[in-house]
Each structure stands twice: as structure tokens, then as C-alpha cells.
Amino acid sequence: MGSQFVDLNGDGHSDYLTSIFDGSPHVSWGSEEGFTEPELLYDAGKERILVAYYWDYDEGSHLTTGRSMPDGEAANIRGISALAFDWDADGDFDLLQGTYEEGRLFLQLNEGTNAEPRFTGKNQDVLAGGEPLRNDAKMTTPRLVDWDGDGDQDLVYGTFGDASEPGRVLLLVNTGRIGAPEFAAPRVLLEGIVGSEVSEAAGPSEGLYPEVVDWDGDGDLDLIVGGYSRWSPPGRELSEEEQATVARLRAREAELQEAYAAISVEYSDALDAALEGKSEEEQEAVFTEVYGQFRERMQAASEALKEVTDEIETYVPRPQRKPLVWFYERVQ
């Protein structure tokens, strides 16, 4: 969830705006007393604001719609971040939604006011270097800040990355004017720290969620970045005998992983078969019954696997992956 504190309804109190994996923006309204239970945001047609792919609370399933897409076509992309910003400088907040799949950014204009918003229900692609912004590494959250100090808002956003590619924080300089932003092509502001040589937590590696703020109060914008850090603790030197033991354990680990995967598939198939034709009310009992049939085997397989991986770890430290938050002081 990419989120923002912003006085969305113009009542003088900051609200908490975010989007979650149901594909829609939600807001918790702020007041003197505090913050409310979150609510969905709706457009002028009383439709829930979204990108395309969303969780339908009535149906209890994921659906997709093209009603808000620029081309009207349904697509499997969902908004997971929201940012309010007066894009067209008409005095009210418009809405930006960043997507998980395809790493896109959409603008939805507000034709009303902050107190009485009328979002159009139609998304427009935000352009970068003249092309619709996309990133296969997926977007975590966008931020709009005057990064270069020229008076307009530049776009900063984070990416997830994955096991093969680090997450990044990217900067798109605004080359347009107030009321008509235009963004240059993205460039890397920060790259996640990855590599087998990284022996301790040294910075975020993937899922980089940036906040851009003058954190240390020295007059320039710094980065606060949340994300997963990955590193490989250094191991000790192993004797030949120990190396042979590790090789034997690794082979056993692979066998046990295969066995666990086979049980999981068997369980999944049995569950699918048992759920066939069952009503929603009956499903919980089916889950319990089928899981009961497999529980002992799954637990035994899991424990056997853990025993071997724990033994391997006495020789070779396990790679680490932890969620952490980092401060990057801008020094130029």
C-alpha cells in the first residue's frame, strides 16, 4: 500500500489516503478527534474508483472491468497506491493511481471541489518521455515533490524488483509547467542492494517504498525507504569432510522439498474435488475435513525438511531477507 497524508476534503485536517490490493483507493478521514474507519472513494457516477482489476466484495472474487481504462478494455492490472495532487491546477485534488501489474500510473481528474469531489471515472495514462509510463518491475508507490527545486512537482516512484532484479527508486523530472506536468523518462535515483557478496543488511533490496521528505531538516529532500533487505551472512571455512556432509544434506533437502511439493499438489487436488458444487456455507467444513486428512503427512514432511535445513545452517548460514526501513541522507 502506497499512502499519503493529505487534506483531501479541505477541512483543515490531514486525511490518510491509500490503495490496497482490492484495487481501489481508500481514505481514513482526519479530524480534531483523530482518524475514521477507512472508506472507499467513489467517482461522480457513484462508482467505486479503480483501475481495472479489483476485488468485488459482493461477489467475493476478483473481477476486472474496462470502465475506467483509457481504452475501455478490461485488463488484469490493479491500483495499489493512491496520490492526491492538483494536476491541472484548478484548485482541487485529482487522483493518481499506481499499479502493481505493469507498473503503470493513471490520472483521474476531479471536476468538482475538494469538499464535493466529482472524479470523472476515466483514467488517463501518465506519460514519461512521451510514452505511457510502464515498468515491468511493478510500482510500489509514487510521490510528487519538487526534487530539483524549480517550483514544479517531479515524480519519484519505487519498484518491487524480484529475486533477479533489485527494486529501485526512480526520478522523473517535470519538464512541463504548473497545471500541465510533463515528465521526462525515468532515471535511477537509487538501486536496491543485492548480491551474494552482501554479508549484512546494508540497505533495501526489493519492494522499495520511498518517502521523500527533508527528514534531517537541512533544507534538502532525503529518502526514507522501506523494503526487504537481503544478505548472505559469511560462513566459516569448511573442511573437506564438512563439505561432503553439506553436499549430502543438500541432496536430502532437495528430495524432501520434492516430497513436500507432491503432498501439497495432492492436497490441492483433493480440496478442489471436494469443493466442487459446495455452497459458500459448506466450504469451511470441507476445508477442515480435507486439511484433516492431510495434516499429519504435511506436518511430518515439513518437520523433516526443517530438520535438514537447520542442520545445513550449522555449516552454511542461511541467506537473510528482512523488512526494514532506511534513511538516505541527500548530501548534494
Place this chain on the structure above:
Amino acid sequence: MNALSLLLLPAMASVGDGVSPPAPEFAAPVQLVGGGTPLGSRKMYPSPAAHDVDGDGKLDLVLGDLPGRITWSRRGVDGMEKEQPFEKTDGTQLNFSNW
């Protein structure tokens, strides 16, 4: 890229728009800790937002995450304090119930 190379981020090429700022440079990242515990370490995909939660004039850190449960860390005199639930008016934690 390791910590040292982050410290010495090379100059990044302008994209040719003529108005690109000089390449920013950052000091080596510093892990944020509150009350002795790394901030975000009990979250899935921690997402920070700076906000003066308690109105003392200093920016605190509010943390979202994948499940949607919001916490915050107050910035005290001696640095960040222990992460705690971000409460709504009814005293319960702000929770966006993501999944």
C-alpha cells in the same frame, strides 16, 4: 551494488531535457530503529510516510504494510521511539484489511 557504491553513486546522465538537476548523492543508508527494534521489521513490505502525528512540530514516521495495518514511530528527543499501533478515534488500530 554495495553500500560503498551507493555512497559514491556515479553522476547520472541527463535525459536530454536540458533542465535535469545535477545527480543527487546520498550518504550510506542508515537503518531506522525505534526503541531498540528495527522499524518495519514486523511488517510485510513496510511503506513509510512522514507525518507529525502528535503535533509536536517534528515529523514522525507512519508505516503501512501489505496487510494494511498502520503503525507509527514517534520521533522523540533521543530519536525514534518504539513502533506502536496508529489508532483511530475509537482507540482501535487503523487497519485497511488488505486481504
